Amino acid sequence: MSLDFSTGDPRFAVDRPALIARLSVVLPADALLTVEEDLRPYECDGLTAYRCLPSLVALPENEAQVRAILRICHELRVPVVPRGTATGLSGGATPHPDAVVVSMARLKKILRVDPFSRTAVVQPGVRNLAVSEAAAPYGLYYAPDPSSQIACTIGGNVAENSGGVHCLKYGLTVHNVLRVRGLTIDGESVEFGSAALDAAGYDLLALINGSEGLLTLLTEVTVRLTPKPPLAQVVIASFADVRRAGEAVARIIAAGIIPAGLEMMDKKAIHAVEPYVKAGYNLDAEAILLCESDGTPEEVAEEIVRVVEVLDNSGASEIRVSQSEVERLRFWAGRKAAFPAVGRVTPDYLCMDGTIPRKRLADMLEAIEALSRKYALRCANVFHAGDGNLHPLIMYDANQAGELERAVAFGAEILELSVRFGGTITGEHGVGLEKIDLMAEQFASGEIAAFHRLKAAFDEDGLLNPGKGVPTLARCREYTLARAGTAPVTFVAPKS
Amino acid sequence: METHLADFIKDTAEGREADAILRACVHCGFCNATCPTFQLLGDELDGPRGRIYLIKQLLEGRPVSEKTQCHLDRCLSCRSCETTCPSGVNYYRLLVIGRGLVEQRVPRSLAARATRLLLTEAVPRRWIFAPSVRVGRLLRACLPAKLAEKVPDIVTAKPWPRPAAHRRRMIVLAGCVQSTLTPNTNAAAARVLDRLGIALFEAPGAGCCGAMRHHLHAKAPALDDIRRVIDAWWPHLENGVEGVVMTASGCGAHVRDYGVLLRHDPAYAEKAARIAAMTRDVSEVLASEQEALSRLLRESGTDRAGRRVAFHSPCTLQHWQQIRGVVEGLLAAAGYRIVPIADAHLCCGSAGSYSISQPLLARQLRDNKLAAMTASAPDVLVTANVGCQTHLQSGGTTPVRHWIELIDERLNGVC
Ligand SMILES: Cc1cc2nc3c(=O)[nH]c(=O)nc-3n(C[C@H](O)[C@H](O)[C@H](O)COP(=O)(O)OP(=O)(O)OC[C@H]3O[C@@H](n4cnc5c(N)ncnc54)[C@H](O)[C@@H]3O)c2cc1C
Ligand code: SF4
Ligand code: SF4
Numbered sequence: 072m073s074l075d076f077s078t079g080d081p082r083f084a085v086d087r088p089a090l091i092a093r094l095s096v097v098l099p100a101d102a103l104l105t106v107e108e109d110l111r112p113y114e115c116d117g118l119t120a121y122r123c124l125p126s127l128v129a130l131p132e133n134e135a136q137v138r139a140i141l142r143i144c145h146e147l148r149v150p151v152v153p154r155g156t157a158t159g160l161s162g163g164a165t166p167h168p169d170a171v172v173v174s175m176a177r178l179k180k181i182l183r184v185d186p187f188s189r190t191a192v193v194q195p196g197v198r199n200l201a202v203s204e205a206a207a208p209y210g211l212y213y214a215p216d217p218s219s220q221i222a223c224t225i226g227g228n229v230a231e232n233s234g235g236v237h238c239l240k241y242g243l244t245v246h247n248v249l250r251v252r253g254l255t256i257d258g259e260s261v262e263f264g265s266a267a268l269d270a271a272g273y274d275l276l277a278l279i280n281g282s283e284g285l286l287t288l289l290t291e292v293t294v295r296l297t298p299k300p301p302l303a304q305v306v307i308a309s310f311a312d313v314r315r316a317g318e319a320v321a322r323i324i325a326a327g328i329i330p331a332g333l334e335m336m337d338k339k340a341i342h343a344v345e346p347y348v349k350a351g352y353n354l355d356a357e358a359i360l361l362c363e364s365d366g367t368p369e370e371v372a373e374e375i376v377r378v379v380e381v382l383d384n385s386g387a388s389e390i391r392v393s394q395s396e397v398e399r400l401r402f403w404a405g406r407k408a409a410f411p412a413v414g415r416v417t418p419d420y421l422c423m424d425g426t427i428p429r430k431r432l433a434d435m436l437e438a439i440e441a442l443s444r445k446y447a448l449r450c451a452n453v454f455h456a457g458d459g460n461l462h463p464l465i466m467y468d469a470n471q472a473g474e475l476e477r478a479v480a481f482g483a484e485i486l487e488l489s490v491r492f493g494g495t496i497t498g499e500h501g502v503g504l505e506k507i508d509l510m511a512e513q514f515a516s517g518e519i520a521a522f523h524r525l526k527a528a529f530d531e532d533g534l535l536n537p538g539k540g541v542p543t544l545a546r547c548r549e550y551t552l553a554r555a556g557t558a559p560v561t562f563v564a565p566k567s
Numbered sequence: 568m569e570t571h572l573a574d575f576i577k578d579t580a581e582g583r584e585a586d587a588i589l590r591a592c593v594h595c596g597f598c599n600a601t602c603p604t605f606q607l608l609g610d611e612l613d614g615p616r617g618r619i620y621l622i623k624q625l626l627e628g629r630p631v632s633e634k635t636q637c638h639l640d641r642c643l644s645c646r647s648c649e650t651t652c653p654s655g656v657n658y659y660r661l662l663v664i665g666r667g668l669v670e671q672r673v674p675r676s677l678a679a680r681a682t683r684l685l686l687t688e689a690v691p692r693r694w695i696f697a698p699s700v701r702v703g704r705l706l707r708a709c710l711p712a713k714l715a716e717k718v719p720d721i722v723t724a725k726p727w728p729r730p731a732a733h734r735r736r737m738i739v740l741a742g743c744v745q746s747t748l749t750p751n752t753n754a755a756a757a758r759v760l761d762r763l764g765i766a767l768f769e770a771p772g773a774g775c776c777g778a779m780r781h782h783l784h785a786k787a788p789a790l791d792d793i794r795r796v797i798d799a800w801w802p803h804l805e806n807g808v809e810g811v812v813m814t815a816s817g818c819g820a821h822v823r824d825y826g827v828l829l830r831h832d833p834a835y836a837e838k839a840a841r842i843a844a845m846t847r848d849v850s851e852v853l854a855s856e857q858e859a860l861s862r863l864l865r866e867s868g869t870d871r872a873g874r875r876v877a878f879h880s881p882c883t884l885q886h887w888q889q890i891r892g893v894v895e896g897l898l899a900a901a902g903y904r905i906v907p908i909a910d911a912h913l914c915c916g917s918a919g920s921y922s923i924s925q926p927l928l929a930r931q932l933r934d935n936k937l938a939a940m941t942a943s944a945p946d947v948l949v950t951a952n953v954g955c956q957t958h959l960q961s962g963g964t965t966p967v968r969h970w971i972e973l974i975d976e977r978l979n980g981v982c
Contacts, residue, residue, distance in 0.1 A: 101610070108634050112611050112620035119568055119594045130610055157611070158596045177609035196609070198600060204909075221651070222600040347653055414593035414654030419569065469569030470590075 082533065083169040085149050087126060090171070093147070094129060097139035102177075104128040113172055116157035116164040117219075120421065120475055121504050125152065125166030132177040134254070134290045141288065142258040144171055150534045151256065153284035155196065155227030158219040160422045161503030163231065163283050167537055173288065175226050181205045182291070189296045190249060190266060195226025195289045199233075202294060211296035214241035217499070218407045226289045232281030234499035236332040236406065237363075239457035243499065245280035247295045253279070253287030256530045261287055278525075283501050284536040286529040300365035303331060305402050306378050308387035309356035313337060316358035317433030319385035320456040323362065324429060326381055328374060332363040333457030334406050337436070340451040340464070341405075344412040350405035353389055360387075360456065361406060363399075409453045410464060417449065417466035419475075423482045424500040425489030429459045438488055439463055446481040448474070460498035461489070487512055502540045511547040519547055568592050573628030581664055585626055588661045591654050592619050598648035598658070603914045603932055604641050612638045615648035615658050622665035636673045639666050641928060643921055644782065645882035645914040650889070670784055683783050686920045724750035728761035735765045737852070738800055739812045740822070743775035745953040752814045752953065755975035756849050760812070762863055762978050763856050767812060773799035778821035781828075782919045790832070793825055797838050804845065811846040814971060816952040817919070820887035822846045848884065849971055850893045850951070857900075864901055867978055874947060876903045877940040878970060879959065881952035882914050894951060894970050901977045903947075909939045915950075917958035933962045941965065949973060 094103055104110055105127055114122040126149075131137045144151050150170040157164045166172050178194040181201065185191070186209035191202055199220040203212040216235035217223055223233070229251060234243045241247070250264035264276035279286060310316040316335055323333060336344075336359050341352045352359055360382070364374040375392060382390055393399035405412075413420050427435050436452065443450045449466040463485055467478040486496045486509050496502070496509045510519065522541045526533070542550070570589050576582035598615040599605045605614030612621065612634075621635045639662065648658050675683075737760065739753050746753070757767040777792030800811065813819030826840030853860060876898055884890050895905050916922060916932030937959060940948050949970040950956050959967045 104612075106634070108621075108624065108630070108632060109612060111624055111629075112617040115594065117593075117595055132609075156596050156599060174609070174611070176611075179609065200600075219595065219597070222596045344653075347655065408653035411593050411595040411597060411653035414591055414595075418590040420593065470571075 083148060083150055083537075085126060085169045086147065090143070090147055090149055091127065093143045094127070094140065094171070097143070098129060098131065098136060102130040102132065102136070104130070113154075113157075113174075114166060116154075116159040116162060118160050118162045118165070118421075118503070118505055119419065120469065120479075121162040121165050123166045123168055125172045126169055128172045128174060130174050130177055134178070137173065137175075137178075137288060137290060138254055138258045140171065140173055141254055141256055145257045145532075145534065148532060148534065150537045151288070152536050153226070153230070153288050155224035155230070156198070156222055158223040159227060159231065159501065159503065160424065161231075161497070161501045161505040163501050163503035163536070163539055164227075165504050165539075170537070175224065175288075178226075178290065179224075184209065184211075184296070186211060186296075188266065189298070190293055191296055192291065192293045193225055194291060195229075196224050199223050199225060199228055202296075206296045207299075209296075210299050212299055213247065213294055214238075214297045215244045215247050218410065220407075225292050225294065229280055229289055229292055230282060230284050231499065231501040234455065234458070234460065236334050236361075236403070236455065238499075239333055239455070240329050240331045240365075241297060243280075245277055247297075248276065248280060248292060249295055250293040251276065251279055251287075251289055252291035253289045255287055256532070256534045264293070266293060281501065283503065283540040285526055285540050286535065288535070300331075300367075302368050302371045303363060303365035303396075303399060304371055304375060305332070305361055305363040305393045305399050306375060306382065307352070307389075307391045307393075307402055308360045308362070308382040309353040309389040310358045310360070310386065311356065311388050313358045313436045314433040315386045316360055317436060317456075319360060319382055319387065320432055321429045322381050322385055323378060324457065326377065328377060328381070330362045330374075330378065330457060331365040332361065332403075333455075334361040335359070335432075335452070335454040335456035336361075336406065336409065337452040339416075339449060340409050340413065340453050343416050343451060344405040344409050347412050347415065348401070348405040348408055350401050351391075352405055356388065361402060363403075406453070409451075410462075413451050413464050413466065417468070419467050419469045419478075420451075421465045421467070421478050421482050422500070423461065423463045423465065423485050424497050425486045425494055426458070426460045426498040427489050427492045427494035429456070431492045431494075432456065432459065435461060435485075435488065435492065439485060442481055442484055446477045448478055448481055450481070455498070458498070459494065461485070483509065504539055507539065507542045508546065508550045510542050511550040516544055516547055519544060568594060568623070570623065570627070572626050575628065576626055576668075582626070585622070585661055585664045588657050589619065589623050589626070592616070592656045593654050595654070597653060598651050598656075601647045601651045601912055603643060603645060603647065603916075604928065606913070607928060607931055608641075613641055615642075615652075618642060618665075619656070619658065619661060622661055625665055625668055631669060631672055633673050636669050639669060641925060643882070643914045643916070643918040643932075645918060646886035647882065647912050647914065650886045650912065666784065682923065683785075686779065686783055686923065724754040725758075727754050727757050731761060731766055733761070733764050733766040736803075736808050737765055737767050737810050737812045738770050738803055738808055739767045739814060740773060740776060740796075740818055741769040742815055742818055742953065743779065744957075745815055745818075748957050749953050749969060751972060752969040755969065755972045756812065756814050758979050759853070759971060759975050763853075763859050765809075765852075765856075770799045770803055776818040776821050778817055779919060781821065790829065793829060793839065794832075794835055796822075797825070797835060797842060800842060801838055804842070809845075810852075811842060812849050812852055813846060814849050814969065815954070816848060816881045816884035816888065816890075817954050819846065819848050820883040823888065848888060848890055848893075848951075850884075850890060850897060853897055853974070854893050860897075861900065863978055867980075874903055875906050875943075875945040876947045876949055876970075876973065877906050877908055877943075877945040879908070879915055879936060879940060879948070879950040879955060880911065881950055881955045882918070884951050885912065898949075898970060898973060901974055903973060906943045906945045909942065910935075911939075915955050915959055917952075917954040919954065922958055929958070930962070933958055937962050947973065 152170045152172045154164040154174045175196045179196040183192040217233045451464045453462045465478045467474040602614045611617035773796045777789045780789035826843040829835045829839035915936040916929035922929035948967045
């Protein structure tokens with residue numbers, strides 16, 4: 072199935088040969104892909120259900136080339152889709168048929184690691200984990216750690232305001248980025264934030280975090296580095312039923328404990344990862360909780376005692392504490408590989424990303440179980456439980472007619488429920504293409520209109536990453552009518 | 568991943584296998600992060616996820632050109648991506664299927680065909696390769712630098728142990744290039760095993776294991792190589808020889824695949840499978856003799872101890888055979904200090920004939936690997952495969968050796 076969202080978008084009348092001729096002047100031959108054979112592998116990101124052949128792909132290797140591409144595209148009114156390493160799960164980097172996909176993967180220099188100010192200045196294509204590796208000799212690391220950290224880029228992280236298992240204590244990307252440099256669609260340099268803790272005027276830096284490639288193309292990011300704690304240990308608790316596990320999460324936080332990470336996996340997720348990672352998870356458990364403690368040995372020892380006590384009182388059937396760094400990493404490895412490992416038990420999955428108040432975890436799990444029966448699709452659950460961020464993985468088979476549509480509808484119900492429970496439709500993966508219709512579930516049309524004005528302040532012609540993040544008002548109206556039962560629901564769904 | 572295989576392949580065994588592999592890929596991109604060519608080139612098409620996509624297009628009947636061929640050619644077959652993939656995608660099998668189809672559809676230039684012919688015919692034959700290297704060495708001073716660095720140094724082996732009446736005997740593969748380029752490797756292995764009460768010997772007539780031709784898609788000659796090796800070894804294996812020891816991880820990975828490669832040959836399938844099962848890397852053999860080895864190490868002095876060693880684990884050891892930490896453990900037990908090297912999972916660029924077919928990338932990977940290995944100024948550089956050893960050697964002045972030579976020196980002294 073592929074995506075057709077170009078219809079009804081007459082803003083872009085691209086003269087492709089002219090565009091190629093212009094871009095060829097500013098890019099080396101191996102940095103411009105023009106034929107279908109080369110373009111296809113760029114048709115999707117980590118959300119493979121949504122695919123679209125781009126007009127062109129450009130692979131710049133420095134800021135000057137990025138600027139030149141933007142100027143040409145701006146002048147010729149050609150849309151631009153920024154791309155990191157396309158691990159995104161909401162279709163943020165999915166191409167647009169008229170667009171030039173600008174891959175930032177070649178801009179991957181670590182420009183500076185400063186152990187004194189505890190900062191690093193990196194190009195946007197640097198992988199998240201590479202920052203921590205470069206900081207390791209100084210006893211520092213970059214705290215936000217999406218499970219995809221081995222592969223995703225800092226540029227993508229900023230664009231999605233990504234989170235990770237350690238964000239409960241150390242914050243999301245937005246809390247760990249000090250300054251960004253970027254280019255607007257007309258090729259002008261912009262800079263937000265500063266090396267200092269606060270800057271004068273509006274905090275536009277926070278706006279850029281999570282802007283999904285709609286406002287600027289990021290070309291340089293200054294991140295905060297965090298000292299590695301002297302010790303970290305993780306507790307694994309097994310539960311014979313999910314409700315108890317959900318309640319244990321609420322109790323840990325209620326006890327005033329802020330763990331370095333608090334994650335939950337249900338039985339289906341455990342069974343998918345254990346054969347690959349051999350992390351030692353309890354295969355009989357209905358759910359497991361991973362709760363990390365870090366700090367000085369005394370702090371860790373004290374916190375672990377408290378955590379174990381709460382878990383014990385919450386009815387955990389088995390509790391283990393990592394006894395070495397190797398063991399701790401192995402316990403986490405299973406969680407970090409969880410999404411793709413689910414690929415071992417199903418050909419395809421949709422990874423959802425809603426948030427809910429922690430106290431509703433158990434209700435949500437039960438609701439998902441019921442939906443799973445309703446749609447006759449399996450669903451494995453992996454949660455950043457500590458911050459109430461859910462990642463239900465809805466399993467389907469794209470080669471079976473109708474399964475994707477069922478999976479999409481299943482996912483939409485989960486997100487609608489998230490909003491009803493007092494949560495949001497995205498915790499960290501962004502809106503992208505996937506959740507654009509659901510924005511109307513979360514925001515009133517006045518708010519959406521404000522988003523559009525903001526976008527226009529940066530990009531009047533709507534050339535940067537069109538069709539993502541914020542729905543048109545017309546689309547919102549359609550969606551609202553459909554939910555009220557007066558019109559059929561049409562998600563941007565992948566069509567046959 | 569959604570797939571729609573084309574009619575020409577859909578209902579064949581190969582098609583079904585390829586489809587299952589494609590469907591296991593969830594397009595997460597983790598593998599790109601540990602792919603040497605993606606790290607160098609930063610183009611989706613030069614990473615495993617993109618190559619999988621290129622092969623998918625091919626299998627779905629879309630037209631392919633030399634573009635796809637080029638990106639598949641650049642793949643080192645290092646299988647680092649498979650070690651990384653949480654979804655269990657058998658990338659290399661898919662690559663073999665994809666390359667086979669591309670080979671049928673996209674003709675190669677005359678020059679490319681000539682190089683391949685030379686590699687498939689000359690290198691695996693010791694009687695051509697050894698004299699060529701000797702001539703090359705004589706002429707090295709007159710060759711352009713780029714060519715000269717490809718001609719290896721003259722290395723002499725220390726003597727093999729005197730034949731002993733050990734009850735335990737094992738075969739070691741002489742190999743096609745190893746006996747010429749690094750003859751001390753098998754000699755050192757033989758001396759070490761001799762101390763452990765195991766007699767090691769090379770069976771005459773075995774020749775090349777077939778890996779070279781296999782990787783150049785010379786399917787039939789590659790299978791003939793294997794049959795010849797089996798014929799040379801079989802009588803010994805019937806005659807009480809305990810197993811086959813591999814001192815080159817590249818050959819080891821291939822021999823361990825014999826059972827699969829000859830599964831459709833009724834005359835050889837069983838023998839091939841048995842040989843594959845009896846084959847172990849020399850590190851595994853030593854690790855299983857740990858007790859005796861520790862005793863020997865205690866008895867011998869500690870003169871070499873404390874030397875700092877950088878070990879490059881070949882892809883055929885860490886990714887193909889999934890043997891990790893064993894060599895490092897043995898060296899540490901022998902008193903050497905292993906220095907950590909950055910990006911230890913990355914290929915050094917040797918990759919069979921890669922240094923000849925993709926000289927630019929091979930050189931970059933080699934220089935990166937050498938920089939990583941020498942970053943903390945170790946005393947010795949070692950690896951576990953003749954190809955990596957000579958390739959790395961061609962890029963620097965510090966000798967690169969086989970790790971077994973270090974164990975040999977600890978047990979038997981430097982002669
Ligand atoms: C297995 C798996 C696990 C994951 N786990 C997590 C997790 O734990 N937490 C989490 O938050 N996310 C997670 N993700 C989602 C994803 O990895 C993140 O969203 C990540 O930040 C995307 O980075 P990327 O480099 O792949 O960006 P891409 O996917 O290429 O792009 C993402 C968005 O950023 C924009 N963009 C990229 N680079 C730039 C730039 N330089 N300038 C402007 N815009 C840009 C793109 O237009 C797009 O909108 C996971 C994904 C996978 C596949
Ligand atoms: S890591 Fe595995 S599943 Fe993920 S893209 Fe690579 S091959 Fe596919
Ligand atoms: S085998 Fe090696 S070079 Fe080839 S795609 Fe996999 S990681 Fe990259």
